Amino acid sequence: MIKEDIIYFGKRIYGQGLSPATSGNISCISDDNNILITASGSAAGDLTFDDVVKINFKGEILEGNKKASSEKNMHIKIYKKRPDIKAIIHSHSPEITAFAVSGLEINEVIMPEFAFYFGSIPISKYYLPSTIELAEDVANLFKNKNAVLMKNHGVIVGGRDLKETFYYLESIQAYCKTYLCAKLLGKVKALNKKQIKEIDNLKH
Numbered sequence: 001m002i003k004e005d006i007i008y009f010g011k012r013i014y015g016q017g018l019s020p021a022t023s024g025n026i027s028c029i030s031d032d033n034n035i036l037i038t039a040s041g042s043a044a045g046d047l048t049f050d051d052v053v054k055i056n057f058k059g060e061i062l063e064g065n066k067k068a069s070s071e072k073n074m075h076i077k078i079y080k081k082r083p084d085i086k087a088i089i090h091s092h093s094p095e096i097t098a099f100a101v102s103g104l105e106i107n108e109v110i111m112p113e114f115a116f117y118f119g120s121i122p123i124s125k126y127y128l129p130s131t132i133e134l135a136e137d138v139a140n141l142f143k144n145k146n147a148v149l150m151k152n153h154g155v156i157v158g159g160r161d162l163k164e165t166f167y168y169l170e171s172i173q174a175y176c177k178t179y180l181c182a183k184l185l186g187k188v189k190a191l192n193k194k195q196i197k198e199i200d201n202l203k204h
């Protein structure tokens with residue numbers, strides 16, 4: 001994956017309100033097995049080539065004149081924990097972050113497709129952004145999940161490439177918007193145990 005991919009998906013992420021102002025960051029494994037990551041303070045919707053830097057797995061800059069995202073350790077730790085993950089997006093989407101600030105895991109089974117692909121999405125403890133404690137807690141939760149809510153902060157999603165990762169993020173956003181709208185209508189009706197078992201059976 002290359003810098004153009006990050007710039008392209010940055011525009012799509014920003015365009016859908018998933019990354020207000022300069023929040024969030026995007027990375028992917030480069031063709032030479034290092035990490036391309038957005039620079040500190042860059043805005044997803046306005047990324048240029050200079051806003052994407054290359055770092056190694058120690059966090060050292062290999063290419064670029066800007067500082068790597070302050071959350072680089074979180075990206076590095078997830079890539080180390082999950083070699084199948086090749087692209088990561090961290091987002092402060094307001095709708096998803098509403099769950100994170102409420103301390104709520106995403107675990108109500110309200111739509112079959114979401115349940116099939118995600119099951120539930122766990123939530124980390126609260127840590128100061130960009131700390132090694134936050135990076136470790138989030139990476140541990142990635143052990144068998146492709147998305148984690150970060151308490152009072154946002155969400156982080158990983159996939160096999162940037163397109164898949166973006167679709168995961170978009171799906172989580174759709175879940176959160178649907179859930180919040182249903183709450184406004186008055187009642188969220190989750191699927192029952194039998195219906196959930198039928199979805200599980202589709203996996204085998």
Ligand SMILES: [Zn+2]
Nearest residue numbers: 024129153154
């Ligand atoms: Zn953040």
